[in-house]
Amino acid sequence: RRSKEIAIRKVNGAEASGILEMLSRDILVVAAPAVVIGTVLAWHVNGIWMEQFAERIPISWAVYVLVVMVNLVIIVACVLWKSWRIANENPVNSIKSE
Template sequence: IYRNVYRFRNSVWITSTFILLIVVMGLIGYVNDETQRRSKEIAIRKVNGAEASTILRLLSRDILYVAVPSVLIGIVVSYFTGKAWLDQFAETIDMNALYFVGTALVIIALIVVCVVVRAWRIANENPVKSIKVE
């Protein structure tokens, strides 16, 4: 009786997984490009005494300024879309806000991990190497 609903659910899961993979690949590419573009600046900051945590904060802040509002917009859109979809059923259920908050926290954590892993490598690299290259 709910065969179409199960198909829709499965297609949403598959599509969401592929979209998440594409987003992570794009994020990794962006972080790599950003760290290479700013490698000379990072090297000069390190020579002047900046710690690795300061460099991590510098790179993370730029990406989180874009990521956090995007995730918040995504939560709002997904809430209203899910509510509209659930309204088509005779028996209604309430959506739990914890699902949306949990998903947002997982996405933000994934973004932070991608940024920190790449930025940590750059922050602990020899600054002479970055200055010498250019």
């Protein structure tokens, strides 16, 4: 979706590393709050669900922090992997595909 934007930035002199950094930052602005909200909701639902059992195993807060970090790493890795190919190809191919 943003391949034309990447191509235009490359034509104007941007380096691939700068483009990938910009995309990572843009994705993290959206993904970080979403992952944190989802994890807090998962913690709450897990608490409600665990009340139904006679024996409960407490889950440490460190597990939830690890889940947040792993999710964010996977999201950024997917964005960088897809964007890396576009950022390193010939910008003419992306622009003329209109």
